[in-house]
Amino acid sequence: MADLSAPCDLSGQTALVTGAAGGVGAEIAVCLERAGARVFATDLDSARLADVRxxxxxxWDIRALDVSNIEDVGSVVGSVCEEAGKIDILVNCAGIYRMQFLPEITEPEWDRLFAVNVKGAAFMTQAVAQSMTAAGRGGVIVNVASAAGRRATAGSIAYSASKAAVISxxxxxxxxxxxSRIRVNAIAPGAVETEMWDQVQRDYAGRLPVDGPTVKEMQLSMTPMGRICTAEDCARAVLFLASDQSAFVTGQTLNVDGGLWMN
Structure with missing residues (x-):
């Protein structure tokens, strides 16, 4: 019987993380490496990724990757499999955000959001799952969705729809x-203290009454635990889902939002 008190140990495993130059992606990559995994960190901006490393x-081993480009996806997954011999864990963290109210949404912006947030996760999963299935060892895939995928708000129609698609x-x-013994789960963070959250606050600030609450104050008022989520909160949740501590968990989306959304 497994030691249920043991920490999440990923020794000997290979993890591939997309969007690793961002705040959440970088923290996930750090967390998986500290747990013993060999981490292949990918991002569209490989120079920034190297600086973060x-x-x-x-x-980390670094790869430049545009997850919206299927040829790029196949090339990078093939490269990692060739060098490491296997992929045990995939974390689909690459994602972009745009604040857009309904009259402002354009077709190119809509398509770009879905290309990165949904298409990227789908075809990364396809490519890695094929490798995992062929190897016959199973594996773990964790997607980074969002509380916005649970409930859309004004100004986040396209982004929320893309994250709802990730949950589906x-x-x-x-x-x-x-x-094939491949588990697939997701996390759904609320607002996370990252550059993206800073951008959200700037975007919404000009739309709010001058004498009203700030975006952060509104977020805190809706969060029972009374603080904003951190990248570390997200990384711990991903580590749990990537480890054998969640060996019988699949198809689930774990809310990491301090009680913002309860189900």
Whole structure:
């Protein structure tokens, strides 16, 4: 019987993390590496990713990757499999945000959001799952969705729709891949203290009454635990889902939002 008190140990495992130059992605990559995994960190901005690796004192292998480009996805997944021999864990963290009210949404902006947030996660999952299935060892896939995918708000129609699609993608892939011993789960953070959250606050600030509450004050008022989520909160949740501590968990989206959304 497994030691249920043991920490999440990923020794000997290979993890591939997309969007690793961002605040949440970088923290996830650091967390998985500290748990013993060999981490392949990817991002569209490989130069920034290299700087983040240095700043965090990490030893990640780095790959430039545009998750919205299917050829790029296949090339990078193939490269990682060739070098490491396997991929045990995939974390789909690459994502973009745009504040857009309904009259402002344009087709190119809508398509770009879905290309990165949904198409990227779908085809990364497809490519890695094929490798995992062929190897016959199973594996773990964790998607980074959002509380916005649970409940859309004004100004986040396209973004919320894309994150709702990620939650649905998680459920469908979990159903299909369970027979191959591949678990697929997601996390759904609320607002996270990152550069993206800073951008959200700037975007909404000009739309709010001058004498009213700030975006952060409104977020805190809706969060029972009374603080904003951190990248570390997200990384801990991903580590749990990536480890054997969640060996019988699949198709789930774990809310990491301090009680903002309860179900």
């Amino acid at each position: 240095t700043d965090r004192g990490a030893a 993608l998680t459920q469908g892939c979990a159903s299909e891949l369970a027979a």
